[in-house]
Amino acid sequence: MSISIPDYLLKMPQYLPNDIEGMIFTYPNKFPVIINNYEEAAKKYAMDPEGFREYGNSQKKELVEGLNKIKNEYEECKIKDLKFLVEIDQKLNKLFCFRFWIVNYLFADGPIHSFYVDNLKMLIRKLVKADETEKYEAKVEETIQILLQSDYADEYLEQALNCNIVLEELNKIDEIKEDLNKVTKLIDKDSMKNMDEINKIWSDIWKVIDNSNNEKIYDLLHIALVQVKFRNSPLPLYNTLTHTIEFRRENLKLKEKYDNMNLKINEILENAKKELDKDEYDLLKMSYEQAKNFAMYKDVMGAIDGKLLPFWFGIHDEIKEILRKTNKNMPIKSLGQAAMFYYLVWYLPEDLKAIVMTPDFTDFSLENI
């Protein structure tokens, strides 16, 4: 195989399209070692799908272990003063930068990803055949969508597909049949206007499910249940249940579509094998696999959000509360992971400002975090 990625694409990027908190400007300055770490990983795994998956798994493992370690430290501490809280935030940033950011942002949104997506699109245009321009464009678009979508179900799709099974499970419970009919009618009539009434019925239905300790339903609704805990409100669950009914027909169609995804992808790749030169086919296959890997690991890593973010945002809230006592004019802003660098640091006392704004030249290790 003679695929090669130009060297400049394996360097630390200067810009990332999903980087709302500007981490691409902060992290390489705060943790300069990340540049080398990423560039080494980029060289190693840019053209090694299997290796990338292993790398992703090891990063995830250390991310979880690191988070547990920092959480324990936080819980064991008796005096949680501002200095301690800032240090915990910095540890979280280091963990996030070295064990999350590389896979979730630098690979998934960076230049290597763009290289593969561009090649995938270019080769699909070469592969697809049709008599008329409009048919050709439609076919190109469809093929791109299939290969970029891949056969992997992300959290959005997983929720929608799970809803089919949730509905089957709900229909099996005799005690809730009447309520289920009632709520279905209300949702079909107008799910927005009837929301209060709908949520009341879901609350009754959920009591029955909770009493029967239905593990299967808990498992299917795990994404919503994490949100229930995180937001301390049952509404994320009720929304998901409403979605189950409101989009039941569409969800069945989705299932059909994704059940056939593997077949469609194999068909496209088989056709590509016949139609394209060997080098082109290899590049298309690699582009498909890596685009799929990058999307998949965005989700694999993102699964920690439910655990990581409430903890981290809690720390930020505590810091904010302390700072507000002395800075009444401090504006209220939406906080993300990197809030310390774009918001909180401006209100810290000098010594803590120095801690935050001083570069950390050490590499990440679980032992030293």
Next chain:
Amino acid sequence: MKKELIDITPHKSIMCKISQTGYSIQEAISELIDNSIDARLENEKIVINLEIDDKHILISDTGKGMNKNVAKDSIRLGYSSKKEKLGEFGLGLKTATSFLGEEFVLKTKQKDSNEEYIIKYNEEEWLKSGDWFKFPFMIEEKNNDLHGTIVEVSKLKVDITNELLEKIKEELGRRFAPFILNNEIHLYFNGEECNVPKPDIIEDSKKDIYLKIGKSTVKGWWAYQLAGYNKSYYGFNTFRRGRLVTVFDKIGLTNNQQIKQIIGELEITGVNITHDKKGWVKTSEEYKEIEEKLREYFKEYEYKPKRLLTGYPASKGKVIGTIRQVNMFHSGNMEKEIKKVNKGDIIVTAMTRPQFLIAIRRAGGIITDLGGTLCHAAIVSREFGIPAVVGTNIATKVLQDGQKVIIDGGEGVIYEY
């Protein structure tokens, strides 16, 4: 010159061949419902029941039923005593039943009659021993006030799947919308009443239209549709005498519809339809005149709007909708934000999050400040077929809550509405 008189009695196989007109199952069933509608009693609402399982298709109505002569003629090919009605060609019963199954039974009775007339047709028997001049016609004594007609098709030639049943139910409501809305019929499908699906339109764009061109008329309404995915899903449902003739008919619309998606319903009179009732006779002068007038009428509504923003084209499709600024950050009030999004609205957000799934599914389109091919918004919009433009950088700053825009997810452009 010698002259001979020859026998041109149709070959018996014509009874089977007439069904090969490229019907869809829904169209064949609609032919049978047409007959029921034609049989409605004056000032009385007719109840039409359609029951389908994998073995039978049964259509019964509470119409006036047929008298003896009409019942006898109903099996004759091409015979129709109806003028200016839906079943004017005298082919529907035979073509539809023959398309759907190998066997059918027709039973019909009028209110003041003590007789029920029965016709049984079996394709195999007909081909083996049928006789154009000796078709069995049965009469059974019935002393009751019941009236109406039942057609039961069996030994089905078509596959009945659950998906098809869903489709039929939805389509019947649309096909017979004028009759249902006029309170002329109650149409039930497998025990459930068929309702007219509400069109996804921008309500304040809805306009009535009435054009009179010579002896022809066009009456109905049109509006910009709220959500649309496939570029060909726009245009008009056209009706003749209350019965659907064409769907997504582009009569009078130009190619500029790529930007604005007009949908509506037009009742057209004075133009002939093809004998399979699936289209208008486009070569007729009347049709051409109507097409020209409509084109003239719609010209002013087809302007190309101004570009507001561009971004990365994440998921194809064009849609008009109302901007809803939604804060999907973890620190935002998720419930309050979800409540903002009505069906068909266009979500404008910095980036999407999985826990906002219900709002995303309700949305007609998605616009984000950030993102590329693999951002959540791009992936989710492709998964659910929602037009999306991502990575605009400034959408949350530029687009105002409540503002109406057109989003073109295929080109990555947001237009002014």
